[in-house]
Amino acid sequence: MRKITASLMTAAVLLSGAAFAQDNPRVGGAPMYAEKNIVENAVNSKDHTTLVAAVKAAGLVDTLSGKGPFTVFAPTNAAFEMLPAGTVDTLLKPENKDKLTKVLTCHVVAADAMSSAIGKMIADDGGSHDVKTVGGCVLKAKMDGKKITLTDENGRVAVVTIADVKQSNGVIHVIDHVLLPKM
DSSP: OOHHHHHHHHHHHHHHHHHHHHHHEEEEEOOOOTTTTTTHHHHHHHTTTHHHHHHHHHTTTHHSSSOOEEEEEEOOOHHHHHTTTHHHHHTTTTGHHHHHHHHHTTTTEEEEOOHHHHHHHHHHTTSOOOEEOOSOOEEEEEEETEEEEEEESSSSSSEEEEEEEEEEEEEEEEEEEOOOOOO
């Protein structure tokens, strides 16, 4: 009887762990909690320290902690490292706050757009859907197999590597490149 009880308890723990993992996906090694906002979750991701530093430098913490809804295409640290040498350091300087804000807001959409909705818009528009960002950029969303890609106004392509990370004020989609506005 003890073996059965122990086995049932182990199964319950494993199932609750699976539910936790499903309900709270991990990004950058940290669980993302649907009841927390975009900033509260992003600060815990070790893959998004550059993005968090940039959001702070641009003064966007209060905005992205606000009600929303927002869809954030969140570039990883590795994505920022792919930019030409010195780009991030230059953008983080106080005198470049407007440029930094423009770059960051070109990753934000004023909607709660899950990947299924984006995929449907792409299909409905014949394979390419224009995504207007709060920064005034227009991104081209397309499908590459089962992955969503976003092309910025300069032809730079980012792939959504982790989709549908639900937040209390929207959703985050992790991307592998930084999207840049036409400058």
